[in-house]
Amino acid sequence: MFELRRLRLLHELALRGTLAAVAEALSYSPSTISQQLAQLEKDAGVALLVPDGRRVRLTEHGIALAAHAARALELEEQIRGELEALEPGVAPVRVAIMQTAAQAILPRALSLLAEREPALRVEIAEMPPEEGLFELSARGFDLVVAEQYPGHTRAHRAGLDRDLLGGDPIRLAVAPDDPASTLAELRDRPWVMEPGGTAARQWATQQCRAAGFEPDVRFELADLTAHVRLIAAGHAVGLLPDLVWAGQMPTVRLHGLPGDPTREIFAAVRRSSASHSGIRAVRDALRDAFADRGQLAPTRAETAPE
Structure with a gap:
């Protein structure tokens, strides 16, 4: 009989790729993860993991059992939902x-x-x-x-x-006293954008390229309030969604973009x-x-x- 707790560890390993990542996500030690997966192998009666350099990878049996583990976890979640319906809020x-x-x-x-x-x-x-x-x-x-x-x-x-919550317009943002009002006018300015690899960064870069230039991204910051402060102080320009203001008066000069883009x-x-x-x-x-x-x-x- 398989323990659902051990099946979840195998499922996590299939998602995250390393024992260390699983241990960090679930707040276990890597040795505990290894011991539990070793016991799962005994329960299954087949090899689930093989060494791969300094890591491990799933065998064909491991991949198959991980897929079954995902379905078992979904079923367990559905069961819990039905039970919770009898006593909501628990x-x-x-x-x-x-x-x-x-x-x-x-x-x-x-x-x-x-x-x-x-x-x-x-x-x-x-x-x-x-x-x-x-x-x-x-x-x-x-x-x-x-x-x-x-x-x-x-x-x-x-x-x-x-489930769509709503739309959030995105606008060009410059310092309050900056006369520039279009992307093309900002080809030689320093830009602030979100970190590479994010959808926000990819989208913003594409807007600049569509305007005919590669942005000079000098500031990579995930915190949009930091974007606002850099732009307001005149150190950078950027693209900001309206939600960043949270009902407050903007502290920068905002301009519409071609096509009035809105993120969902x-x-x-x-x-x-x-x-x-x-x-x-x-x-x-x-x-x-x-x-x-x-x-x-x-x-x-x-x-x-x-």
Whole structure:
């Protein structure tokens, strides 16, 4: 008989690739992971892992059992959802949320939940969308708030459902006294962008290339409030979504971009847990908070794109 706890370790190894990564994600020691997987091999009666340099990799039997483990975990989650329906609010809902959504819609969503589901415990972690969606697949979180940039398709992970919360316009941002109003005028300026490998960085770079230049990215920062301060001080220019203002008056000069691009903000959940009452309540509160956020603060200045 297979223990679900050990099957999860094999599933995690298939996702994360190394014993060290599994140990870090689950707060176990690597030796504990190795011991539990060795016991799983005894239970299975076949080799599941083989050495591969300083690491290990799954054998064909290991790959097959990892796939069965994923299905077993989904079934276990569905069972827990049915049991929770008999006594809602028992299990906490773990949410990974990107920075701008945490600032702009999370406080309102939590207020709605306090009114609707006062016994529900919600645990929040700020996390980039790419990392959050991976951890959602790995069962590190129950719900993730992420983004989809226009014309930039984000890979769909198997077993995840997305629910659109709303659209978030993106604008060109320069210092308050900067007369520039188009991308082409900023070809020789220093830029601030999010780190390489993120959808935000790829999209912003493509906008500059479409305007005929390669951006001089001198500042790579994940924190968009740092973007705002660098731009406001005249040290950089950038592209900012409206949610970054969270209802506050912008401190930079903003201009529209060609085509008025808007990123989609969505909530993602595992299909196997989508029916959990607590997860549904959090998803509904986030959607309502996005709709209730009202008009964002008026821009300091805005011109139509040429």
